[in-house]
Amino acid sequence: MKNNKVKLLLSLDYELFFGDYCGSVENCVIQPTQLLLTLLDKYNYKVCLFVDAGFLVKLKQESHKFPILGKQYTAIKQQLKSLSEQGHDIQLHIHPHWQDSYYDGRTWVINTQRYRLHDFNPQEISAIVKSYKQELESCSKQAIFAFRAGGWCLQPFEKIERALKENDIWLDSTVFSQGHSDDPTRWFDFNTTPDKAYWHFNEDPLIAQENGYFTELPISATKTSPWFFWKLALRKKFATKLFTPFSDGQAMVASRSYYIERLTKTTYGPVMIDGSKAGQLESAFKEHLKLAGEGRIFNVMGHPKSLSPYSLIKLESFIKAHKELKCITYQDLKHLKNA
Numbered sequence: 001m002k003n004n005k006v007k008l009l010l011s012l013d014y015e016l017f018f019g020d021y022c023g024s025v026e027n028c029v030i031q032p033t034q035l036l037l038t039l040l041d042k043y044n045y046k047v048c049l050f051v052d053a054g055f056l057v058k059l060k061q062e063s064h065k066f067p068i069l070g071k072q073y074t075a076i077k078q079q080l081k082s083l084s085e086q087g088h089d090i091q092l093h094i095h096p097h098w099q100d101s102y103y104d105g106r107t108w109v110i111n112t113q114r115y116r117l118h119d120f121n122p123q124e125i126s127a128i129v130k131s132y133k134q135e136l137e138s139c140s141k142q143a144i145f146a147f148r149a150g151g152w153c154l155q156p157f158e159k160i161e162r163a164l165k166e167n168d169i170w171l172d173s174t175v176f177s178q179g180h181s182d183d184p185t186r187w188f189d190f191n192t193t194p195d196k197a198y199w200h201f202n203e204d205p206l207i208a209q210e211n212g213y214f215t216e217l218p219i220s221a222t223k224t225s226p227w228f229f230w231k232l233a234l235r236k237k238f239a240t241k242l243f244t245p246f247s248d249g250q251a252m253v254a255s256r257s258y259y260i261e262r263l264t265k266t267t268y269g270p271v272m273i274d275g276s277k278a279g280q281l282e283s284a285f286k287e288h289l290k291l292a293g294e295g296r297i298f299n300v301m302g303h304p305k306s307l308s309p310y311s312l313i314k315l316e317s318f319i320k321a322h323k324e325l326k327c328i329t330y331q332d333l334k335h336l337k338n339a
Contacts, residue, residue: 006289008325009217009299010045010273011173012036013093013148015052016249017305022108023249025072030079032246032304037083039312043319045327048089050148050173051080051139053132054098060135062103069103080139089329090140092169095150096120096128115185116153117160129163145337146171146217146330151186152179158203161214170214170337171330173299175205177221178268182257193218197296198336215336219270220299222284242313243275247305271298274306278314282321298325 014029016022033049040047056076063070084090096119100111117125136144147169154160154174164170179190192206200212269277271284281300288298302311319325 006296006298006325008045008322008327009048009297009329010040010327011048011050011091011148011299011301011330013052013301013303014049015093015095015303015305016055016108017247017251018095018097018110018112019250021248021250022110023247023305025075028247028249028305030075032307033079033083035246035312036304036307036315037088039316043327045319046088046329047083048091048146048329049080049083050091050093050146051136052093052095052098052150053136054095054128056135056139057131058098058101058103066103066105077139081141084140084142087329089142089331090136090144091146091148091173091330092129092133092136092144093148093150094128094132099124099128112185115151116187117149118153118156122159122162125160126163126166129160129167129169133167133169142331143334145169145334146173148172149174152176152181152188152190153186154205155188157205161203165213171217171333172205172214173217173219173330175216176219176268176270178223179221179270195291215339217297217299217330217333217336219301220284220288220297221268222271222280222287223268224280242310243308245275245306245308247307249305271300272306273300273302273311273315275308275311278302278311281314281318285318285322297328 012033014033016028036047056073059069059073063073080090094117096117097110097112097115100114102109114120117128120128133144145168147164152174154172175190175193177190177193179188181188190206194206194208196208198215198217199208201207201209201214201216202212205216271280272278273281285298
């Protein structure tokens, strides 16, 4: 199926795990990112990295006590600077729990009691956004103006609006249609997302306003049956190299209701290249084309830490099948600010 009006935007949340073991910098971000870029370079595709800047800030702060962290900080910055020079995009991703987490000389001790940016007071929020953006600016040759909330925890937006505005962050790419989470730690509700390629807004990212300061560019969404998650559980139990992630960390454990819902109901989630979810690319794109009008963007995301050999196989298969797609980054969308 062909449609020259649709563009492809590929973004990765560049971060460690937040469970009992964060995983290594080399295996969770450096190596899998490079493996993906080796593939994308074959087709001259560019990627956007939404970098967990809080981790970089923490590495820098702790490096004087733990030289190994200084080496990790240098390795990450070298990779990001190199990618920026090659035309890849660096944008802001915030997981503020790094404010309360620490390195004990052996591993990171993660404290997620304040997982959401909203868990901090207004002054703290402003300081976090400012310092995190400044850290990223030292890694990028291009402007940083786009944001993705950690864990999709974007609401209530009015609590973080001022800090983003003060730091010239005007584009958000967190929302995905019909997405929701009832987990108190990671609550969000995108059930009333506008049916648009993008829209402007002020206090509420789900209410389009013609002259809004902010622009929302939603992640493309797809529906998933319970059978998919049952197969995923079986693959994890009888892991093969094809589906085994390149990384070595452990994810946060979600609430019991999160797992029950996915194993019993059809749910909606962002279109991803993570692990088995990369197998949904083709079907998700066909659904996207049914909705697609002028200016539509197939906005696909992922995480280096969750990539597997299967991810790369399915992504390359998708790229080959849709050579008509132009791959863009957020840098190509600066005009939306005044659109």
